[in-house]
Amino acid sequence: MSVQPLRTEHADTPLREKSDLVDPERWLDEYGDVLFSFAMVRVRERSTAQDLVQETFLAALKARGSFAGRSTERAWLFGILRNKLADYYRLQSREVPLEDPEKVPEEEGFFHASGPGKDGWISRIAPKPWAAPDASLVSKEFQAAFQECVSALPEKVAQVFLRREVDEIASEEICKEFGISPNNFWVMLHRARMGLRRCLEVNWFGPKRDAK
Amino acid sequence: MLNCRQVTRLVSQSMDAKLRWYQWLGMRIHLLYCVWCRRYVAQVQFLRKAAKELGLEADAAPAHKLSNEAKDRIRTRLQEASRNDPPPSQ
Numbered sequence: 227m228s229v230q231p232l233r234t235e236h237a238d239t240p241l242r243e244k245s246d247l248v249d250p251e252r253w254l255d256e257y258g259d260v261l262f263s264f265a266m267v268r269v270r271e272r273s274t275a276q277d278l279v280q281e282t283f284l285a286a287l288k289a290r291g292s293f294a295g296r297s298t299e300r301a302w303l304f305g306i307l308r309n310k311l312a313d314y315y316r317l318q319s320r321e322v323p324l325e326d327p328e329k330v331p332e333e334e335g336f337f338h339a340s341g342p343g344k345d346g347w348i349s350r351i352a353p354k355p356w357a358a359p360d361a362s363l364v365s366k367e368f369q370a371a372f373q374e375c376v377s378a379l380p381e382k383v384a385q386v387f388l389r390r391e392v393d394e395i396a397s398e399e400i401c402k403e404f405g406i407s408p409n410n411f412w413v414m415l416h417r418a419r420m421g422l423r424r425c426l427e428v429n430w431f432g433p434k435r436d437a438k
Numbered sequence: 439m440l441n442c443r444q445v446t447r448l449v450s451q452s453m454d455a456k457l458r459w460y461q462w463l464g465m466r467i468h469l470l471y472c473v474w475c476r477r478y479v480a481q482v483q484f485l486r487k488a489a490k491e492l493g494l495e496a497d498a499a500p501a502h503k504l505s506n507e508a509k510d511r512i513r514t515r516l517q518e519a520s521r522n523d524p525p526p527s528q
Binding site: 250251254258259260262263266267272275276279280283284287288336337344345346347352353354355356359360362363368369370372373387388390391392394397411412415416419420422423426427 | 453490
């Protein structure tokens with residue numbers, strides 16, 4: 227498969243001027259993998275992610291008459307996929323009730339359980355200084371490390387985190403989608419942040435990085 | 439006095455909701471003397487920024503690819519749907 231350069235005129239030109247390019251099969255070639263990848267990070271199951279991509283294209287096909295080129299075609303398709311994901315989460319929350327995250331101590335292992343320093347950081351795994359974190363943002367390897375750390379989180383915790391921080395959905399909306407209480411919501415976010423922070427520290431900002 | 443466990447929770451909470459004034463104050467006071475928690479604040483804020491910036495960029499190099507079989511299946515499905523719902527004439 228040829229790799230399409232991103233953000234070329236295709237991706238960013240409003241569709242209106244390119245209506246001759248409206249072509250579901252071209253969507254599949256151009257955006258199939260990126261949409262699939264986006265879905266995979268969230269649902270972690272190939273068949274579910276494939277279904278979501280298919281649903282996205284089918285919905286896009288239906289709605290293409292009303293797509294007026296207000297956004298890029300790419301952003302438009304991602305918007306549809308996000309809605310499909312919201313539907314999926316809603317359905318899941320009805321079928322598989324979330325286990326109560328209160329039962330899972332979110333910061334297990336990070337703090338002293340007893341003694342004089344009770345509930346203080348265990349110094350061995352306390353936050354260490356990170357060298358030039360912003361410079362990492364442009365690195366492809368960092369991107370991969372970040373994704374991997376997200377994948378290492380419990381699935382629901384990762385989903386809630388991505389919904390909030392990547393999709394930037396309002397908290398109340400996410401609670402509705404996942405059928406969780408506001409308290410559960412922020413406990414899950416907290417878990418996600420604790421886990422991600424530690425994972426990146428070990429796998430990216432830690433001493434291993436110098437060895438690379 | 440708040441401890442690190444409580445403060446990290448409040449830090450996270452403060453990123454999504456407004457804290458009560460006494461929670462906020464307790465957190466600030468703790469941060470004055472706890473370098474670990476100060477780093478924690480900076481680092482989780484960085485996580486937020488990273489998530490935002492990597493959001494769509496992360497798709498620049500798709501970590502997962504549709505299999506050919508899946509592509510074919512979706513293509514067939516789209517062709518069927520296309521036939522039943524011809525493109526709008528403009």
